[in-house]
Amino acid sequence: MANPSGVVSFRRPIIHVVFDMDGLLLDTEKFYNQVQEIILARYNKSFDWNVKAKMLGKKAIEAARVFVEESGISDSLSAEQFLVEREDMLETLFPTCELMPGVGRLVKHLHAKRSSNLPGNESCFDNFPHSCHRRHFELKIPRHREIFSLLHHVVHVVPRMYFSQQPRDLRCALRSYCSKECRN
Structure with a gap:
């Protein structure tokens, strides 16, 4: 079937998922x-x-x-x-605090996808929850350790680099966690 819009779609594999903690993962x-x-x-x-x-x-x-x-x-x-x-x-x-609806299911799904990478597709499919304050993070997760144990990294903003929102170059910072193969 022809593409009536003429738009060419380039699909790249999803290799990272970055979550914000408050209001997305946790109902805080x-x-x-x-x-x-x-x-x-x-x-x-x-x-x-x-x-x-x-x-x-x-x-x-x-x-x-x-x-x-x-x-x-x-x-x-x-x-x-x-x-x-x-x-x-x-x-x-x-x-x-409670998990937001669907978060447990989503994180388990993403973890399963990361664990089942096909040979030759060694992309590092990682989940990165972002929380500004490490102390706040530690207060929020005790009831949800099972879900948070499935996440590959947790990124906290260090106090001297405190941003009101995620830094614009967070993706670049996270690339250091990824294997050389997926740094495209």
Whole structure:
């Protein structure tokens, strides 16, 4: 059958999968919202989704400044105090987090595909969950060690290189984990 669109498709094998932890592998985003609601309730305020939108993608301290200023509590609570309080509360919530729906099945499938590479196809099909804070990662995974044991590497951003989001060149950094054959 002819290709009516005239688009040529070049399919390359998938050799790496990079996951973000929060909101993709683990259902932790709700904890951030819950904690922020608790903090604001002390000031008879509620968490506004417009404020959340302004916080997204920023470094923690920058997002904290937006939070206290936009919520109108900056006279009572500094951004630094907010981060300390939030951290304390998150430490108790993270160990209770659940996998997002379908994550267990997906990771097991990807692991099986990696384990069943055909001869001559020694691509390193690796899974890389990404988590900014190693300590947060350790708090989140105890109930999910079976699934996380199937992942090849875990990439944490080191504190001196802290990014608010994954670095743009994360793929390049991950290439060092891969065998020479799949560095194309």
